Amino acid sequence: MVKEYFFEKTDRTNAFITRLGLAMYEETGGPLEGKGIAVKDNISTAGIPTTCGSRILAGYVPPFDAHVVTRLREAGAAIVGKTNMDEFGMGTTTENSAFGPTTNPHDASRVPGGSSGGSAAAVGDGMVDMALGSDTGGSIRCPAAFCGIVGLKPTFGRVSRYGLIAYSNSLEQIGPLGRTVTDVNTLMSVIAGPDPRDTTAYDRPYTHTPSGEIAGMKIAVPEEFFGEGVDPAVAESVRNAIGKLEDAGAETMTCSIPSMAYALAAYYVTCTSEASSNLSRFDGVRFGPSVETKRSWHDEFRDHRGTLFGKEVQRRILLGTFALSAGYYGKYYAKAQVARENVRKDFLRIFKDADIIAGPTMPQIAFKLGEKSDPLSMYLADILTVPANLAGVPAISVPCGTVDKMPVGLQLIGRHFEEERVVDAAFAYEMEVA
Amino acid sequence: MVLENDVEGIAKLADIHIQKEELGEFTSQFNHILEYFDILDTVSDGEEGKADLVNVLREDVVTPSLTQEAACANAHETEDGHIRAPRVM
Amino acid sequence: MTDKTVIIGLEIHCQLNTKTKLFCGCSTDFQGDEPNTHVCPICLGLPGAMPRLNKQAVLYALKVAKALNLTVPEVSEFSRKNYFYPDLPKGYQISQYDKPIAEKGIMEVDDDEGHPKNIRITRIHLEEDPGRLIHKTSRDRAGYSLVDYNRSSIPLIEIVTEPDLRSPKEARRFLNKLRSTLEYLEVFDGEREGSIRVDANISIKGHNRVECKNISSYKGVEKALNFEITRQRNLIRKGQRIEQETRHFLEGRGITTSSRSKENENDYRYFPEPDLRPLRVSGWVDDIVLPELPDARRERFMTQYGISENHARTLTGDLKVANFYESVADADSAIAAIWVADILLGEINYRSMRIDDVPTMNIADLIALIRDDTITDKSGVEVLRVMLDHCMGDNVETCEMPADIVTRLGLTKAAGDDFTAVIGEVIAANPNAVADYHAGKKGAVNFLVGQVMKATRGRADPKELNRVMADALKETEE
Structure with missing residues (x-):
């Protein structure tokens, strides 16, 4: 039976690109029945425009649902709209959107984080209970931390990427955002599971009930997560939070991730390289704003892409094109893959002794709008979130107090396919401070 | 260190038109970022990761295609079921 | 070079x-x-x-x-x-x-x-x-x-x-x-x-x-x-x-x-x-089990069917042709090699047909007619052409059996004796050629034989006809 869901909440933060005032859902008896869910606008929705926050996809209506959207519908969810984001996921603030920036629900002069800023703001501002985001280098965890909500980046391959408009295929995952660990757990259980259409995905469904029982859980705290560039007040909040986990029975130890020295560079080389290729299909022929077909294809494509891609997207395409070009592949792309493997090995080594790695999600609280105008300084803000993407391991951000009245996020990272343990640690913290 | 005309060359390869007046800023940002990437020179040669998932294959069984109408639905110009594109000759 | x-x-x-x-x-x-x-x-x-x-x-x-x-x-x-x-x-x-x-x-x-x-x-x-x-x-x-x-x-x-x-x-x-x-x-x-x-x-x-x-x-x-x-x-x-x-x-x-x-x-x-x-x-x-490949099949054709390397090469160059040959080779592998490699391929090529448009049954029938001396080679070519001209691609039904064509067109090979009357007519109608023959131009006999062939639409066995024609010309000497 199809039912109606009226979505009338005010969008104070510019969280949505597309809103459905009347969303339909099916009475499926599923765990999300009758719940309004927001979906990041880089996840394909049949019949609903999907823009990736870019002018180059204006007017595009996918003829198919992403796997996760199918799962949402099967679970009885009402998809209420598509949320704002940095264009193609390229940003840490949701300022790089063709549809204007989203603002932070806690302070309208600040950014919500990015790139899933719209999803995080929609949840943080109470418009929806849960939303889907995608995380390439922190794009779920960063806005979750900045908006004071919970966000989980799953293990690479646990959630099908089919229908996620690719920015950096080898790094990104779709994941849940919610106000509570329980909500995030529920949404995760809906979207995880096998999908033959994503041949990089595993058959590892997620059926878990969060448990606060973490006595004996071993938590490693990397010194690099509290190093230069991390706001001391943020660091203190996070250390206090780790203390709460000890109170709940966890054992803590210090550890080191030496590959953090070059992880961010490896990340940006990899994601820009993949992006330079992924974004080649936006040529205005089969979809997107029209091209003048009487001009030569080369002139037309160049102008089309030069006009309709935003500056940050252009910058990353150029960086990636350069990193893959003849004579530079070895110095950049190939080296980045070795670096990436080193990061993975560092994690595997630590996870021999520890169950969880804990630290801040972001080195600072939410930036002021316009604060990060220099690209490199924006990139540097991702330093604590990219390692989990490079290693492919699951990571959650859970709110752990405030600094200057702005939320701080505690990041908990687990072994491959141990989302359950990561969720339990986050749940234990949530209960401890409740 | 890349120069403005290097960036122009890369833009050409990437099929993106960069305005002349933006080239200077692009080039300086580019150099900042590339300088940061130089840290990768400290990574000694080693193994790339090995995939644990291999031979993920599909059986050779036909599945339904889109209708011509659906295939062309997002294209701006069509002609006799074809999609129009800029000229190549 | x-x-x-x-x-x-x-x-x-x-x-x-x-x-x-x-x-x-x-x-x-x-x-x-x-x-x-x-x-x-x-x-x-x-x-x-x-x-x-x-x-x-x-x-x-x-x-x-x-x-x-x-x-x-x-x-x-x-x-x-x-x-x-x-x-x-x-x-x-x-x-x-x-x-x-x-x-x-x-x-x-x-x-x-x-x-x-x-x-x-x-x-x-x-x-x-x-x-x-x-x-x-x-x-x-x-x-x-x-x-x-x-x-x-x-x-x-x-x-x-x-x-x-x-x-x-x-x-x-x-x-x-x-x-x-x-x-x-x-x-x-x-x-x-x-x-x-x-x-x-x-x-x-x-x-x-x-x-x-x-x-x-x-x-x-x-x-x-x-x-x-x-x-x-x-x-x-x-x-x-x-x-x-x-x-x-x-x-x-x-x-x-x-x-x-x-x-x-x-x-x-x-x-x-x-x-x-x-x-x-x-x-x-x-x-992976490989099928017999062209080189191996060519060798096998030569030993199994006793055919020349050239024929074997032509017949094995195309999988479908090779399969076709093998399904008609039973009747007589040597005749089949000639008829498939030297005649059939040219005829279908000329008609832009494909080998799978030709029913093997019909070609096997044709080869048997040749083998049994029922028709001459020349008639065989005619039968093949008539048949292919009416073959409608995949539709085997449209492809008339050679034996039926032979009956319909009366192409059964006849011995020279059956053509005595025709030979008489040809000799009577071509006095110059007969005179040439008697004057020692032995080549004139070919012309006369050709005229008989033409009149009988190739049904006569050429060797037989030559013998009877020689006898008839001898008679005109007196």
Whole structure:
């Protein structure tokens, strides 16, 4: 039976690109029945425009649902709209959107984080209970931390990427955002599971009930997560939070991730390289704003892409094109893959002794709008979130107090396919401070 | 260190038109970022990761295609079921 | 003629005859269908779609690799070849680069003197085809293109040779043999439009190499290479430099033209396809059972059927012809070899028919009629022509049985004695020829025999007729 869901909440933060005032859902008896869910606008929705926050996809209506959207519908969810984001996921603030920036629900002069800023703001501002985001280098965890909500980046391959408009295929995952660990757990259980259409995905469904029982859980705290560039007040909040986990029975130890020295560079080389290729299909022929077909294809494509891609997207395409070009592949792309493997090995080594790695999600609280105008300084803000993407391991951000009245996020990272343990640690913290 | 005309060359390869007046800023940002990437020179040669998932294959069984109408639905110009594109000759 | 200074290497793109495309479940059987009706989000390159590799295509590639003696490395993977073109929906082609599915093989062909030689195969890799472009011109002269993506993501294997070929004819022989090998492996259908495309690298020893791209026929390869050799030799003779460049072959005009693209513009920025997992299939090769291949079948035909090497070569060059021959050889393998190789193939070629349009039952019947001396060879050809002229392709019913044609047209062979009356008429009607004969011009008898043959529509056995005619002429001597 199809039912109606009226979505009338005010969008104070510019969280949505597309809103459905009347969303339909099916009475499926599923765990999300009758719940309004927001979906990041880089996840394909049949019949609903999907823009990736870019002018180059204006007017595009996918003829198919992403796997996760199918799962949402099967679970009885009402998809209420598509949320704002940095264009193609390229940003840490949701300022790089063709549809204007989203603002932070806690302070309208600040950014919500990015790139899933719209999803995080929609949840943080109470418009929806849960939303889907995608995380390439922190794009779920960063806005979750900045908006004071919970966000989980799953293990690479646990959630099908089919229908996620690719920015950096080898790094990104779709994941849940919610106000509570329980909500995030529920949404995760809906979207995880096998999908033959994503041949990089595993058959590892997620059926878990969060448990606060973490006595004996071993938590490693990397010194690099509290190093230069991390706001001391943020660091203190996070250390206090780790203390709460000890109170709940966890054992803590210090550890080191030496590959953090070059992880961010490896990340940006990899994601820009993949992006330079992924974004080649936006040529205005089969979809997107029209091209003048009487001009030569080369002139037309160049102008089309030069006009309709935003500056940050252009910058990353150029960086990636350069990193893959003849004579530079070895110095950049190939080296980045070795670096990436080193990061993975560092994690595997630590996870021999520890169950969880804990630290801040972001080195600072939410930036002021316009604060990060220099690209490199924006990139540097991702330093604590990219390692989990490079290693492919699951990571959650859970709110752990405030600094200057702005939320701080505690990041908990687990072994491959141990989302359950990561969720339990986050749940234990949530209960401890409740 | 890349120069403005290097960036122009890369833009050409990437099929993106960069305005002349933006080239200077692009080039300086580019150099900042590339300088940061130089840290990768400290990574000694080693193994790339090995995939644990291999031979993920599909059986050779036909599945339904889109209708011509659906295939062309997002294209701006069509002609006799074809999609129009800029000229190549 | 083999010329040791000509250096040729080939890159051959062959369409694999899988049921579905390389990375999606769309049917490959689109010939004659409307444009953009065999497409889906994957082969249209819609945002968010992901490739799924066709297992059959991998198995076919491995089969070819085994037949051409290539090694299958432990790990192979797909890479993206990045370039822009309106027929390439994703802006990159999923291909293989530094980890192809198979490497280092050999195929034997005859050189121009008929001696066998080994051509080294560098590699075989799997890749997807782009869509198809139609160039349109409009009234205001600014043209545009139309794209049909039905072909997009059709599976291809690219077979790359070392520069071991020494003449255009040798290259043609290599391609013919490759084609027949692929057909024997049942991985390829040479009759499909665009099923094979060749890029040929050619140079004269000591000079720059030229790449001729996108030659789409076997004949075209030979033509393009001949043209290039002449062009390059002329330049060398005039003391001019040969540009290292890519040239396009214009099939219609039989010439190559410079495509004015400099080699260094082709920076394809290959990198591993992140949406596909690697292949570890070297262990699969042992399980692949190869069918009898053309060389082995040719040898067998010679020993089993006692036919000449030339006949065996012609009959085994094409899988369907070889199968056809074997199904009609029972009646009389020697007569069958002559009738299939020397007569039938020419007759169907003339009519643009295919061998599978001809029912084997009918040809077996014809061979039996010849074997049993029921009709003359000449009548046999007539029967065959009458039959083929009314054969409607696949419809076996329309193909009249030779025995019925013989009855209908009264072509049963007759002995010379039956034609006494006709011989008398011919002798009476041609006194000059008879006089010539008596004057010692023995050749005149051929003319007279020919007249009888004409009048009897070839039903007479020529040997028999000669004897009776000689007797009749003797009688006119008195």
